[in-house]
Amino acid sequence: MRKIGVIYSGIASHYRTFKESKYREYVSEYFYFPDFEHASLTDVDVLIVPSQLNENLLKQAKAKIQQFTKDGGIVVAFGPQPWEWIPNQDWEERETNFWWWLEENPKSGLHLNKPSHDLFTYISLEDATWHQHGVFWPIQEAEKLITTEDGGAVFYIDKTSTKGTWIVTTLDPDYHFGSYFMPATERFLNGFFPWLTHGKI
16 A cells, blocks of 8 residues: 655645645645645655645755655646646646537547556546646656547656656646636545555556
8 A cells, every 4th residue: 555645735625635634634744835845755665746836835845755756656637737846747728618518419539548457447538537727748658547639748758757656647636626616636646646546567
C-alpha cells in the first residue's frame, strides 16, 4: 500500500477534497505549501500536486518535487500546467468548451489510448470526461492513456524522464469535486485513489 502525501494550499476546494471528504482516508501527510521547502518527503511514496496552486510557490518547489522523483517517488500533477516545472513538459493551452455536452450528438473528443492499462479497471473514460483546458505533448517514451482526437495527452505516465514516475493529467477533479460541482469528478476520484494506493503503476 502506497503512502500518499498532498501539497495543501488551504483553499476551500483543496480542504474539501483532501481533508474533509471520504478521500481523507487515503492521505498520510499534508504539506502546507508555504512551508513545503522545509518538509521531509521520506515517509510518502506518492506526492499529489493539486491544481490551482500559487504560481510563485510552485516554481520555488520545482527542484524539491523533481528531486522526489529522482529518488524514485511518484508525483501526480492535476490540472492545466502553464508553468514549466514538470520534466519535458510541453503544455498547449486550448480554448475550453464548458458546454460541449449540450450540443447535438455531443462528443467530448477524448479517447482511451491504452484501454488495457490497469487504471481502467478502476475508472472508465466517462469518469474522466468533463471539459478540457489544453493538452500535453509528452516525450515519445511516455504512456499516453487518455488523448484528444489529434493525439494530445490528457493523461499520461512518464517513467523515463527521472528514476521515479510522473502521472500527469490536464484533468482537475480536486478543484471540481472540492467546489461541489461536476459529478464525473467524484467517480474519477472514487477510482483514482484506490488505483494510486494499490494499483499497477
